[in-house]
Amino acid sequence: MTEGNFVDYIKIHAASGKGGKGSVHLHREKYIAKGGPDGGDGGRGGHVILRADKNLWTLFHMKFKKHFKAEHGGDGSSGRSTGKDGKDVYIDVPLGTIVRDPETEEIIHEITADGEEIILQEGGKGGRGNWHFKSSTNQTPRYAQPGIDGKDGWFQIELKILADVGLVGFPNAGKSTLLSVLTAAKPKIADYAFTTLKPNLGIVKYRDYKTFVMADIPGIIEGAHEGKGLGHRFLRHIERNSTLLFLIPADSDDIAKEYAVLLNELKQHNPELLDKERLLVVSKSDMLDEELKTELEKEIPKEIPHMFISSVAQMGLVELKDKLWQMLND
Structure with missing residues:
Protein backbone atom coordinates (compact mmCIF):
# COMPACT_ATOMS: atom_id res chain seq x y z
CA MET A 1 0.00 0.00 0.00
CA THR A 2 1.49 3.33 -1.02
CA GLU A 3 1.53 6.23 1.44
CA GLY A 4 -0.93 8.23 -0.65
CA ASN A 5 -3.48 5.43 -0.37
CA PHE A 6 -3.35 5.30 3.41
CA VAL A 7 -6.19 7.43 4.78
CA ASP A 8 -6.91 7.24 8.52
CA TYR A 9 -9.05 10.36 9.06
CA ILE A 10 -12.07 11.63 7.15
CA LYS A 11 -15.32 13.56 7.63
CA ILE A 12 -18.54 12.31 6.08
CA HIS A 13 -22.12 13.53 5.82
CA ALA A 14 -24.81 10.89 6.40
CA ALA A 15 -28.54 11.39 5.73
CA SER A 16 -31.14 8.73 6.47
CA GLY A 17 -34.40 8.43 4.54
CA LYS A 18 -37.73 9.99 5.46
CA GLY A 19 -40.60 7.69 6.44
CA GLY A 20 -43.40 7.27 3.91
CA LYS A 21 -46.83 8.86 4.38
CA GLY A 22 -49.75 6.88 5.73
CA SER A 23 -52.61 6.46 3.26
CA VAL A 24 -56.04 8.05 3.54
CA HIS A 25 -58.29 5.58 1.73
CA LEU A 26 -61.84 4.31 2.15
CA HIS A 27 -62.57 0.79 0.98
CA ARG A 28 -64.85 0.74 -2.05
CA GLU A 29 -65.95 -2.44 -3.78
CA LYS A 30 -68.95 -3.64 -5.73
CA TYR A 31 -71.75 -4.47 -3.32
CA ILE A 32 -69.76 -2.88 -0.46
CA ALA A 33 -70.64 0.78 -0.55
CA LYS A 34 -69.11 1.76 2.75
CA GLY A 35 -66.25 -0.58 3.51
CA GLY A 36 -64.56 1.74 5.97
CA PRO A 37 -61.00 3.06 6.11
CA ASP A 38 -58.22 0.81 4.79
CA GLY A 39 -55.29 3.17 4.21
CA GLY A 40 -51.94 1.43 4.80
CA ASP A 41 -48.88 2.62 6.71
CA GLY A 42 -45.89 4.33 5.16
CA GLY A 43 -42.60 2.44 4.87
CA ARG A 44 -39.57 3.12 7.04
CA GLY A 45 -36.87 5.42 5.70
CA GLY A 46 -33.54 3.82 4.91
CA HIS A 47 -30.79 3.69 7.56
CA VAL A 48 -27.16 4.70 7.05
CA ILE A 49 -25.17 1.78 8.49
CA LEU A 50 -21.46 1.34 9.23
CA ARG A 51 -20.27 -2.22 8.62
CA ALA A 52 -16.88 -3.64 9.65
CA SER A 78 -55.27 0.98 -0.12
CA GLY A 79 -56.05 -2.44 1.29
CA ARG A 80 -53.90 -1.70 4.32
CA SER A 81 -50.83 -2.10 2.12
CA THR A 82 -47.66 -0.87 3.80
CA GLY A 83 -45.26 1.21 1.74
CA LYS A 84 -41.88 -0.16 0.79
CA ASP A 85 -39.04 0.45 3.25
CA GLY A 86 -36.32 2.76 1.97
CA LYS A 87 -33.10 1.02 0.92
CA ASP A 88 -30.38 1.13 3.58
CA VAL A 89 -26.94 2.50 2.70
CA TYR A 90 -23.96 0.51 3.99
CA ILE A 91 -20.55 2.09 4.57
CA ASP A 92 -17.81 -0.54 4.88
CA VAL A 93 -14.97 0.43 7.21
CA PRO A 94 -11.83 -1.32 8.55
CA LEU A 95 -11.67 -2.91 11.98
CA GLY A 96 -10.44 -0.34 14.48
CA THR A 97 -12.64 2.48 13.16
CA ILE A 98 -14.04 4.99 15.61
CA VAL A 99 -16.79 7.58 15.00
CA ARG A 100 -16.68 10.96 16.73
CA ASP A 101 -18.98 13.94 16.98
CA PRO A 102 -17.02 16.55 14.96
CA GLU A 103 -17.97 19.36 17.35
CA THR A 104 -17.49 17.75 20.77
CA GLU A 105 -14.84 15.15 19.73
CA GLU A 106 -16.86 12.63 21.75
CA ILE A 107 -16.60 8.99 20.63
CA ILE A 108 -20.02 7.82 19.44
CA HIS A 109 -19.18 4.35 18.11
CA GLU A 110 -16.20 1.99 18.02
CA ILE A 111 -15.94 -0.95 15.62
CA THR A 112 -13.62 -3.87 16.40
CA ALA A 113 -15.37 -7.08 15.18
CA ASP A 114 -15.67 -8.28 11.58
CA GLY A 115 -19.23 -7.97 10.24
CA GLU A 116 -20.31 -5.70 13.11
CA GLU A 117 -23.01 -3.25 12.03
CA ILE A 118 -23.84 0.09 13.65
CA ILE A 119 -26.70 2.34 12.58
CA LEU A 120 -25.09 5.74 12.06
CA GLN A 121 -28.32 7.54 11.10
CA GLU A 122 -31.68 5.89 11.73
CA GLY A 123 -34.35 6.19 9.04
CA GLY A 124 -37.62 7.96 9.86
CA LYS A 125 -40.63 5.85 10.79
CA GLY A 126 -43.50 5.60 8.32
CA GLY A 127 -46.76 7.33 9.14
CA ARG A 128 -49.79 5.27 10.14
CA GLY A 129 -52.66 4.91 7.68
CA ASN A 130 -56.21 6.09 8.41
CA TRP A 131 -57.47 2.62 9.37
CA HIS A 132 -55.59 3.00 12.67
CA PHE A 133 -57.75 5.97 13.63
CA LYS A 134 -61.24 4.56 13.19
CA SER A 135 -63.41 4.44 16.29
CA SER A 136 -67.03 4.12 17.27
CA THR A 137 -67.39 7.89 17.07
CA ASN A 138 -65.25 8.37 13.94
CA GLN A 139 -65.86 5.50 11.57
CA THR A 140 -64.47 7.18 8.45
CA PRO A 141 -61.33 9.14 9.44
CA ARG A 142 -60.04 11.13 6.51
CA TYR A 143 -56.56 11.75 7.85
CA ALA A 144 -53.34 9.79 8.32
CA GLN A 145 -49.90 10.43 9.74
CA PRO A 146 -47.08 11.88 7.66
CA GLY A 147 -43.76 10.06 7.77
CA ILE A 148 -41.08 11.13 10.25
CA ASP A 149 -38.17 13.01 8.72
CA GLY A 150 -34.82 11.31 8.41
CA LYS A 151 -31.71 12.56 10.20
CA ASP A 152 -28.59 14.07 8.72
CA GLY A 153 -25.31 15.32 10.04
CA TRP A 154 -21.51 15.25 9.81
CA PHE A 155 -19.35 12.59 11.45
CA GLN A 156 -15.62 12.33 12.05
CA ILE A 157 -14.30 8.89 11.08
CA GLU A 158 -10.88 7.83 12.40
CA LEU A 159 -8.90 4.65 12.11
CA LYS A 160 -6.79 3.15 14.89
CA ILE A 161 -4.70 0.38 13.40
CA LEU A 162 -5.30 -3.11 14.78
CA ALA A 163 -1.88 -4.76 14.97
CA ASP A 164 -0.26 -7.24 17.33
CA VAL A 165 3.09 -5.43 17.54
CA GLY A 166 3.67 -1.70 17.22
CA LEU A 167 7.13 -0.34 16.38
CA VAL A 168 7.97 2.70 18.52
CA GLY A 169 11.04 4.83 17.95
CA PHE A 170 12.50 8.13 16.90
CA PRO A 171 12.71 9.01 13.20
CA ASN A 172 15.44 7.11 11.35
CA ALA A 173 15.69 4.40 14.04
CA GLY A 174 15.36 1.62 11.43
CA LYS A 175 11.68 0.73 11.97
CA SER A 176 10.84 0.63 8.25
CA THR A 177 13.91 -1.46 7.49
CA LEU A 178 12.98 -3.98 10.19
CA LEU A 179 9.41 -4.18 8.89
CA SER A 180 10.61 -4.74 5.33
CA VAL A 181 12.94 -7.56 6.44
CA LEU A 182 10.41 -9.36 8.68
CA THR A 183 7.41 -8.98 6.34
CA ALA A 184 6.51 -8.56 2.69
CA ALA A 185 5.71 -4.88 3.28
CA LYS A 186 7.63 -2.36 1.18
CA PRO A 187 7.74 0.89 3.18
CA LYS A 188 9.74 3.87 1.96
CA ILE A 189 13.29 3.69 3.33
CA ALA A 190 15.87 6.48 3.18
CA ASP A 191 18.68 7.95 5.27
CA TYR A 192 16.78 10.95 6.63
CA ALA A 193 14.25 11.64 9.37
CA PHE A 194 10.48 11.30 8.83
CA THR A 195 10.86 9.06 5.78
CA THR A 196 7.68 7.31 6.94
CA LEU A 197 4.72 9.67 6.84
CA LYS A 198 1.95 7.09 7.16
CA PRO A 199 1.68 3.91 9.27
CA ASN A 200 2.70 0.72 7.45
CA LEU A 201 1.43 -2.78 8.19
CA GLY A 202 3.09 -6.10 7.53
CA ILE A 203 2.34 -9.74 8.32
CA VAL A 204 5.20 -11.58 10.02
CA LYS A 205 5.38 -15.28 9.13
CA TYR A 206 6.24 -17.48 12.08
CA ARG A 207 6.82 -21.20 12.55
CA ASP A 208 4.16 -23.75 11.49
CA TYR A 209 2.34 -21.22 9.27
CA LYS A 210 1.52 -18.95 12.20
CA THR A 211 1.47 -15.20 11.62
CA PHE A 212 1.15 -11.93 13.51
CA VAL A 213 0.71 -8.32 12.36
CA MET A 214 3.35 -5.65 12.87
CA ALA A 215 2.79 -1.89 12.42
CA ASP A 216 5.48 0.71 11.69
CA ILE A 217 4.24 3.94 13.30
CA PRO A 218 5.78 7.22 11.99
CA GLY A 219 8.63 8.43 14.18
CA ILE A 220 7.88 10.05 17.51
CA ILE A 221 9.85 13.07 18.73
CA GLU A 222 9.97 14.77 22.10
CA GLY A 223 6.77 16.81 22.44
CA ALA A 224 4.77 14.61 20.05
CA HIS A 225 1.88 14.45 22.54
CA GLU A 226 1.59 18.24 22.16
CA GLY A 227 1.41 17.94 18.38
CA LYS A 228 5.09 18.46 17.55
CA GLY A 229 6.61 16.62 14.60
CA LEU A 230 3.91 14.37 13.21
CA GLY A 231 2.09 14.96 16.48
CA HIS A 232 -0.48 12.88 18.27
CA ARG A 233 -2.20 12.03 14.98
CA PHE A 234 -0.23 8.77 14.78
CA LEU A 235 0.16 8.12 18.51
CA ARG A 236 -3.44 6.85 18.51
CA HIS A 237 -2.44 3.91 16.30
CA ILE A 238 -0.32 2.55 19.15
CA GLU A 239 -3.40 2.26 21.40
CA ARG A 240 -4.60 -0.92 19.68
CA ASN A 241 -1.25 -2.77 19.62
CA SER A 242 -0.89 -5.70 22.02
CA THR A 243 2.90 -5.40 22.35
CA LEU A 244 5.17 -2.38 21.89
CA LEU A 245 8.63 -2.87 20.38
CA PHE A 246 10.89 0.08 21.21
CA LEU A 247 13.57 0.38 18.54
CA ILE A 248 16.71 2.39 19.35
CA PRO A 249 19.84 2.33 17.13
CA ALA A 250 23.16 1.19 18.53
CA ASP A 251 24.77 4.52 17.56
CA SER A 252 22.39 6.46 19.81
CA ASP A 253 24.06 8.94 22.18
CA ASP A 254 22.06 7.70 25.18
CA ILE A 255 19.83 4.61 24.89
CA ALA A 256 18.31 5.00 28.36
CA LYS A 257 17.41 8.66 27.70
CA GLU A 258 15.83 7.89 24.32
CA TYR A 259 13.76 5.11 25.87
CA ALA A 260 12.65 7.42 28.71
CA VAL A 261 11.58 10.15 26.23
CA LEU A 262 9.60 7.66 24.13
CA LEU A 263 7.95 6.22 27.20
CA ASN A 264 7.04 9.69 28.47
CA GLU A 265 5.43 10.65 25.13
CA LEU A 266 3.25 7.54 25.29
CA LYS A 267 2.36 8.26 28.91
CA GLN A 268 1.40 11.86 28.15
CA HIS A 269 -0.76 10.73 25.25
CA ASN A 270 -2.49 7.90 27.13
CA PRO A 271 -1.22 6.51 30.48
CA GLU A 272 -2.86 3.14 29.72
CA LEU A 273 -0.21 2.53 27.04
CA LEU A 274 2.29 1.81 29.82
CA ASP A 275 0.27 -1.28 30.76
CA LYS A 276 1.18 -2.98 27.48
CA GLU A 277 3.97 -5.54 27.09
CA ARG A 278 7.22 -3.83 26.08
CA LEU A 279 10.45 -4.99 24.46
CA LEU A 280 13.54 -2.83 23.86
CA VAL A 281 15.48 -3.72 20.71
CA VAL A 282 18.84 -2.18 19.87
CA SER A 283 19.05 -2.00 16.06
CA LYS A 284 22.10 -1.65 13.78
CA SER A 285 24.00 -3.93 16.18
CA ASP A 286 26.22 -5.39 13.44
CA MET A 287 28.59 -2.49 14.21
CA LEU A 288 29.07 -3.71 17.80
CA ASP A 289 31.53 -6.27 19.14
CA GLU A 290 30.88 -8.21 22.36
CA GLU A 291 32.76 -5.67 24.48
CA LEU A 292 30.64 -2.77 23.21
CA LYS A 293 27.43 -4.80 23.74
CA THR A 294 28.46 -5.41 27.35
CA GLU A 295 29.04 -1.68 27.84
CA LEU A 296 25.69 -0.78 26.24
CA GLU A 297 23.82 -3.31 28.39
CA LYS A 298 24.84 -1.31 31.45
CA GLU A 299 22.88 1.67 30.05
CA ILE A 300 19.68 -0.26 29.31
CA PRO A 301 16.98 0.02 31.99
CA LYS A 302 16.69 -3.19 34.00
CA GLU A 303 12.87 -3.25 34.05
CA ILE A 304 12.50 -3.96 30.32
CA PRO A 305 13.70 -7.05 28.39
CA HIS A 306 16.09 -6.21 25.58
CA MET A 307 17.70 -7.71 22.46
CA PHE A 308 20.40 -6.77 19.96
CA ILE A 309 19.55 -7.12 16.25
CA SER A 310 20.62 -5.98 12.80
CA SER A 311 18.03 -5.86 10.04
CA VAL A 312 20.61 -5.43 7.28
CA ALA A 313 22.90 -8.23 8.53
CA GLN A 314 19.88 -10.46 9.40
CA MET A 315 21.25 -10.79 12.94
CA GLY A 316 18.98 -11.85 15.82
CA LEU A 317 15.76 -11.74 13.76
CA VAL A 318 14.74 -15.36 14.43
CA GLU A 319 15.22 -14.84 18.16
CA LEU A 320 13.23 -11.59 17.89
CA LYS A 321 10.27 -13.37 16.28
CA ASP A 322 10.44 -16.09 18.95
CA LYS A 323 10.39 -13.46 21.71
CA LEU A 324 7.51 -11.51 20.18
CA TRP A 325 5.44 -14.66 19.66
CA GLN A 326 6.03 -15.64 23.27
CA MET A 327 4.98 -12.17 24.50
CA LEU A 328 1.85 -12.20 22.34
CA ASN A 329 0.75 -15.61 23.56
CA ASP A 330 1.69 -15.56 27.25
Whole structure:
Protein backbone atom coordinates (compact mmCIF):
# COMPACT_ATOMS: atom_id res chain seq x y z
CA MET A 1 0.00 0.00 0.00
CA THR A 2 1.49 3.33 -1.02
CA GLU A 3 1.53 6.23 1.44
CA GLY A 4 -0.93 8.23 -0.65
CA ASN A 5 -3.48 5.43 -0.37
CA PHE A 6 -3.35 5.30 3.41
CA VAL A 7 -6.19 7.43 4.78
CA ASP A 8 -6.91 7.24 8.52
CA TYR A 9 -9.05 10.36 9.06
CA ILE A 10 -12.07 11.63 7.15
CA LYS A 11 -15.32 13.56 7.63
CA ILE A 12 -18.54 12.31 6.08
CA HIS A 13 -22.12 13.53 5.82
CA ALA A 14 -24.81 10.89 6.40
CA ALA A 15 -28.54 11.39 5.73
CA SER A 16 -31.14 8.73 6.47
CA GLY A 17 -34.40 8.43 4.54
CA LYS A 18 -37.73 9.99 5.46
CA GLY A 19 -40.60 7.69 6.44
CA GLY A 20 -43.40 7.27 3.91
CA LYS A 21 -46.83 8.86 4.38
CA GLY A 22 -49.75 6.88 5.73
CA SER A 23 -52.61 6.46 3.26
CA VAL A 24 -56.04 8.05 3.54
CA HIS A 25 -58.29 5.58 1.73
CA LEU A 26 -61.84 4.31 2.15
CA HIS A 27 -62.57 0.79 0.98
CA ARG A 28 -64.85 0.74 -2.05
CA GLU A 29 -65.95 -2.44 -3.78
CA LYS A 30 -68.95 -3.64 -5.73
CA TYR A 31 -71.75 -4.47 -3.32
CA ILE A 32 -69.76 -2.88 -0.46
CA ALA A 33 -70.64 0.78 -0.55
CA LYS A 34 -69.11 1.76 2.75
CA GLY A 35 -66.25 -0.58 3.51
CA GLY A 36 -64.56 1.74 5.97
CA PRO A 37 -61.00 3.06 6.11
CA ASP A 38 -58.22 0.81 4.79
CA GLY A 39 -55.29 3.17 4.21
CA GLY A 40 -51.94 1.43 4.80
CA ASP A 41 -48.88 2.62 6.71
CA GLY A 42 -45.89 4.33 5.16
CA GLY A 43 -42.60 2.44 4.87
CA ARG A 44 -39.57 3.12 7.04
CA GLY A 45 -36.87 5.42 5.70
CA GLY A 46 -33.54 3.82 4.91
CA HIS A 47 -30.79 3.69 7.56
CA VAL A 48 -27.16 4.70 7.05
CA ILE A 49 -25.17 1.78 8.49
CA LEU A 50 -21.46 1.34 9.23
CA ARG A 51 -20.27 -2.22 8.62
CA ALA A 52 -16.88 -3.64 9.65
CA ASP A 53 -14.88 -5.42 6.95
CA LYS A 54 -11.69 -7.25 7.96
CA ASN A 55 -10.37 -7.01 4.38
CA LEU A 56 -10.09 -3.22 4.55
CA TRP A 57 -6.98 -1.54 6.01
CA THR A 58 -7.68 2.13 5.30
CA LEU A 59 -10.43 4.72 4.76
CA PHE A 60 -9.15 5.50 1.26
CA HIS A 61 -12.36 4.25 -0.42
CA MET A 62 -14.25 7.08 1.34
CA LYS A 63 -11.82 9.81 0.32
CA PHE A 64 -13.77 10.88 -2.77
CA LYS A 65 -17.29 10.03 -1.58
CA LYS A 66 -18.19 11.91 1.56
CA HIS A 67 -21.97 12.16 1.23
CA PHE A 68 -24.13 9.10 1.94
CA LYS A 69 -27.92 9.32 1.55
CA ALA A 70 -30.44 6.54 2.11
CA GLU A 71 -33.76 6.17 0.28
CA HIS A 72 -37.08 7.52 1.52
CA GLY A 73 -39.78 5.08 2.57
CA GLY A 74 -42.70 4.44 0.21
CA ASP A 75 -46.19 5.78 0.94
CA GLY A 76 -48.94 3.47 2.18
CA SER A 77 -51.80 2.51 -0.14
CA SER A 78 -55.27 0.98 -0.12
CA GLY A 79 -56.05 -2.44 1.29
CA ARG A 80 -53.90 -1.70 4.32
CA SER A 81 -50.83 -2.10 2.12
CA THR A 82 -47.66 -0.87 3.80
CA GLY A 83 -45.26 1.21 1.74
CA LYS A 84 -41.88 -0.16 0.79
CA ASP A 85 -39.04 0.45 3.25
CA GLY A 86 -36.32 2.76 1.97
CA LYS A 87 -33.10 1.02 0.92
CA ASP A 88 -30.38 1.13 3.58
CA VAL A 89 -26.94 2.50 2.70
CA TYR A 90 -23.96 0.51 3.99
CA ILE A 91 -20.55 2.09 4.57
CA ASP A 92 -17.81 -0.54 4.88
CA VAL A 93 -14.97 0.43 7.21
CA PRO A 94 -11.83 -1.32 8.55
CA LEU A 95 -11.67 -2.91 11.98
CA GLY A 96 -10.44 -0.34 14.48
CA THR A 97 -12.64 2.48 13.16
CA ILE A 98 -14.04 4.99 15.61
CA VAL A 99 -16.79 7.58 15.00
CA ARG A 100 -16.68 10.96 16.73
CA ASP A 101 -18.98 13.94 16.98
CA PRO A 102 -17.02 16.55 14.96
CA GLU A 103 -17.97 19.36 17.35
CA THR A 104 -17.49 17.75 20.77
CA GLU A 105 -14.84 15.15 19.73
CA GLU A 106 -16.86 12.63 21.75
CA ILE A 107 -16.60 8.99 20.63
CA ILE A 108 -20.02 7.82 19.44
CA HIS A 109 -19.18 4.35 18.11
CA GLU A 110 -16.20 1.99 18.02
CA ILE A 111 -15.94 -0.95 15.62
CA THR A 112 -13.62 -3.87 16.40
CA ALA A 113 -15.37 -7.08 15.18
CA ASP A 114 -15.67 -8.28 11.58
CA GLY A 115 -19.23 -7.97 10.24
CA GLU A 116 -20.31 -5.70 13.11
CA GLU A 117 -23.01 -3.25 12.03
CA ILE A 118 -23.84 0.09 13.65
CA ILE A 119 -26.70 2.34 12.58
CA LEU A 120 -25.09 5.74 12.06
CA GLN A 121 -28.32 7.54 11.10
CA GLU A 122 -31.68 5.89 11.73
CA GLY A 123 -34.35 6.19 9.04
CA GLY A 124 -37.62 7.96 9.86
CA LYS A 125 -40.63 5.85 10.79
CA GLY A 126 -43.50 5.60 8.32
CA GLY A 127 -46.76 7.33 9.14
CA ARG A 128 -49.79 5.27 10.14
CA GLY A 129 -52.66 4.91 7.68
CA ASN A 130 -56.21 6.09 8.41
CA TRP A 131 -57.47 2.62 9.37
CA HIS A 132 -55.59 3.00 12.67
CA PHE A 133 -57.75 5.97 13.63
CA LYS A 134 -61.24 4.56 13.19
CA SER A 135 -63.41 4.44 16.29
CA SER A 136 -67.03 4.12 17.27
CA THR A 137 -67.39 7.89 17.07
CA ASN A 138 -65.25 8.37 13.94
CA GLN A 139 -65.86 5.50 11.57
CA THR A 140 -64.47 7.18 8.45
CA PRO A 141 -61.33 9.14 9.44
CA ARG A 142 -60.04 11.13 6.51
CA TYR A 143 -56.56 11.75 7.85
CA ALA A 144 -53.34 9.79 8.32
CA GLN A 145 -49.90 10.43 9.74
CA PRO A 146 -47.08 11.88 7.66
CA GLY A 147 -43.76 10.06 7.77
CA ILE A 148 -41.08 11.13 10.25
CA ASP A 149 -38.17 13.01 8.72
CA GLY A 150 -34.82 11.31 8.41
CA LYS A 151 -31.71 12.56 10.20
CA ASP A 152 -28.59 14.07 8.72
CA GLY A 153 -25.31 15.32 10.04
CA TRP A 154 -21.51 15.25 9.81
CA PHE A 155 -19.35 12.59 11.45
CA GLN A 156 -15.62 12.33 12.05
CA ILE A 157 -14.30 8.89 11.08
CA GLU A 158 -10.88 7.83 12.40
CA LEU A 159 -8.90 4.65 12.11
CA LYS A 160 -6.79 3.15 14.89
CA ILE A 161 -4.70 0.38 13.40
CA LEU A 162 -5.30 -3.11 14.78
CA ALA A 163 -1.88 -4.76 14.97
CA ASP A 164 -0.26 -7.24 17.33
CA VAL A 165 3.09 -5.43 17.54
CA GLY A 166 3.67 -1.70 17.22
CA LEU A 167 7.13 -0.34 16.38
CA VAL A 168 7.97 2.70 18.52
CA GLY A 169 11.04 4.83 17.95
CA PHE A 170 12.50 8.13 16.90
CA PRO A 171 12.71 9.01 13.20
CA ASN A 172 15.44 7.11 11.35
CA ALA A 173 15.69 4.40 14.04
CA GLY A 174 15.36 1.62 11.43
CA LYS A 175 11.68 0.73 11.97
CA SER A 176 10.84 0.63 8.25
CA THR A 177 13.91 -1.46 7.49
CA LEU A 178 12.98 -3.98 10.19
CA LEU A 179 9.41 -4.18 8.89
CA SER A 180 10.61 -4.74 5.33
CA VAL A 181 12.94 -7.56 6.44
CA LEU A 182 10.41 -9.36 8.68
CA THR A 183 7.41 -8.98 6.34
CA ALA A 184 6.51 -8.56 2.69
CA ALA A 185 5.71 -4.88 3.28
CA LYS A 186 7.63 -2.36 1.18
CA PRO A 187 7.74 0.89 3.18
CA LYS A 188 9.74 3.87 1.96
CA ILE A 189 13.29 3.69 3.33
CA ALA A 190 15.87 6.48 3.18
CA ASP A 191 18.68 7.95 5.27
CA TYR A 192 16.78 10.95 6.63
CA ALA A 193 14.25 11.64 9.37
CA PHE A 194 10.48 11.30 8.83
CA THR A 195 10.86 9.06 5.78
CA THR A 196 7.68 7.31 6.94
CA LEU A 197 4.72 9.67 6.84
CA LYS A 198 1.95 7.09 7.16
CA PRO A 199 1.68 3.91 9.27
CA ASN A 200 2.70 0.72 7.45
CA LEU A 201 1.43 -2.78 8.19
CA GLY A 202 3.09 -6.10 7.53
CA ILE A 203 2.34 -9.74 8.32
CA VAL A 204 5.20 -11.58 10.02
CA LYS A 205 5.38 -15.28 9.13
CA TYR A 206 6.24 -17.48 12.08
CA ARG A 207 6.82 -21.20 12.55
CA ASP A 208 4.16 -23.75 11.49
CA TYR A 209 2.34 -21.22 9.27
CA LYS A 210 1.52 -18.95 12.20
CA THR A 211 1.47 -15.20 11.62
CA PHE A 212 1.15 -11.93 13.51
CA VAL A 213 0.71 -8.32 12.36
CA MET A 214 3.35 -5.65 12.87
CA ALA A 215 2.79 -1.89 12.42
CA ASP A 216 5.48 0.71 11.69
CA ILE A 217 4.24 3.94 13.30
CA PRO A 218 5.78 7.22 11.99
CA GLY A 219 8.63 8.43 14.18
CA ILE A 220 7.88 10.05 17.51
CA ILE A 221 9.85 13.07 18.73
CA GLU A 222 9.97 14.77 22.10
CA GLY A 223 6.77 16.81 22.44
CA ALA A 224 4.77 14.61 20.05
CA HIS A 225 1.88 14.45 22.54
CA GLU A 226 1.59 18.24 22.16
CA GLY A 227 1.41 17.94 18.38
CA LYS A 228 5.09 18.46 17.55
CA GLY A 229 6.61 16.62 14.60
CA LEU A 230 3.91 14.37 13.21
CA GLY A 231 2.09 14.96 16.48
CA HIS A 232 -0.48 12.88 18.27
CA ARG A 233 -2.20 12.03 14.98
CA PHE A 234 -0.23 8.77 14.78
CA LEU A 235 0.16 8.12 18.51
CA ARG A 236 -3.44 6.85 18.51
CA HIS A 237 -2.44 3.91 16.30
CA ILE A 238 -0.32 2.55 19.15
CA GLU A 239 -3.40 2.26 21.40
CA ARG A 240 -4.60 -0.92 19.68
CA ASN A 241 -1.25 -2.77 19.62
CA SER A 242 -0.89 -5.70 22.02
CA THR A 243 2.90 -5.40 22.35
CA LEU A 244 5.17 -2.38 21.89
CA LEU A 245 8.63 -2.87 20.38
CA PHE A 246 10.89 0.08 21.21
CA LEU A 247 13.57 0.38 18.54
CA ILE A 248 16.71 2.39 19.35
CA PRO A 249 19.84 2.33 17.13
CA ALA A 250 23.16 1.19 18.53
CA ASP A 251 24.77 4.52 17.56
CA SER A 252 22.39 6.46 19.81
CA ASP A 253 24.06 8.94 22.18
CA ASP A 254 22.06 7.70 25.18
CA ILE A 255 19.83 4.61 24.89
CA ALA A 256 18.31 5.00 28.36
CA LYS A 257 17.41 8.66 27.70
CA GLU A 258 15.83 7.89 24.32
CA TYR A 259 13.76 5.11 25.87
CA ALA A 260 12.65 7.42 28.71
CA VAL A 261 11.58 10.15 26.23
CA LEU A 262 9.60 7.66 24.13
CA LEU A 263 7.95 6.22 27.20
CA ASN A 264 7.04 9.69 28.47
CA GLU A 265 5.43 10.65 25.13
CA LEU A 266 3.25 7.54 25.29
CA LYS A 267 2.36 8.26 28.91
CA GLN A 268 1.40 11.86 28.15
CA HIS A 269 -0.76 10.73 25.25
CA ASN A 270 -2.49 7.90 27.13
CA PRO A 271 -1.22 6.51 30.48
CA GLU A 272 -2.86 3.14 29.72
CA LEU A 273 -0.21 2.53 27.04
CA LEU A 274 2.29 1.81 29.82
CA ASP A 275 0.27 -1.28 30.76
CA LYS A 276 1.18 -2.98 27.48
CA GLU A 277 3.97 -5.54 27.09
CA ARG A 278 7.22 -3.83 26.08
CA LEU A 279 10.45 -4.99 24.46
CA LEU A 280 13.54 -2.83 23.86
CA VAL A 281 15.48 -3.72 20.71
CA VAL A 282 18.84 -2.18 19.87
CA SER A 283 19.05 -2.00 16.06
CA LYS A 284 22.10 -1.65 13.78
CA SER A 285 24.00 -3.93 16.18
CA ASP A 286 26.22 -5.39 13.44
CA MET A 287 28.59 -2.49 14.21
CA LEU A 288 29.07 -3.71 17.80
CA ASP A 289 31.53 -6.27 19.14
CA GLU A 290 30.88 -8.21 22.36
CA GLU A 291 32.76 -5.67 24.48
CA LEU A 292 30.64 -2.77 23.21
CA LYS A 293 27.43 -4.80 23.74
CA THR A 294 28.46 -5.41 27.35
CA GLU A 295 29.04 -1.68 27.84
CA LEU A 296 25.69 -0.78 26.24
CA GLU A 297 23.82 -3.31 28.39
CA LYS A 298 24.84 -1.31 31.45
CA GLU A 299 22.88 1.67 30.05
CA ILE A 300 19.68 -0.26 29.31
CA PRO A 301 16.98 0.02 31.99
CA LYS A 302 16.69 -3.19 34.00
CA GLU A 303 12.87 -3.25 34.05
CA ILE A 304 12.50 -3.96 30.32
CA PRO A 305 13.70 -7.05 28.39
CA HIS A 306 16.09 -6.21 25.58
CA MET A 307 17.70 -7.71 22.46
CA PHE A 308 20.40 -6.77 19.96
CA ILE A 309 19.55 -7.12 16.25
CA SER A 310 20.62 -5.98 12.80
CA SER A 311 18.03 -5.86 10.04
CA VAL A 312 20.61 -5.43 7.28
CA ALA A 313 22.90 -8.23 8.53
CA GLN A 314 19.88 -10.46 9.40
CA MET A 315 21.25 -10.79 12.94
CA GLY A 316 18.98 -11.85 15.82
CA LEU A 317 15.76 -11.74 13.76
CA VAL A 318 14.74 -15.36 14.43
CA GLU A 319 15.22 -14.84 18.16
CA LEU A 320 13.23 -11.59 17.89
CA LYS A 321 10.27 -13.37 16.28
CA ASP A 322 10.44 -16.09 18.95
CA LYS A 323 10.39 -13.46 21.71
CA LEU A 324 7.51 -11.51 20.18
CA TRP A 325 5.44 -14.66 19.66
CA GLN A 326 6.03 -15.64 23.27
CA MET A 327 4.98 -12.17 24.50
CA LEU A 328 1.85 -12.20 22.34
CA ASN A 329 0.75 -15.61 23.56
CA ASP A 330 1.69 -15.56 27.25
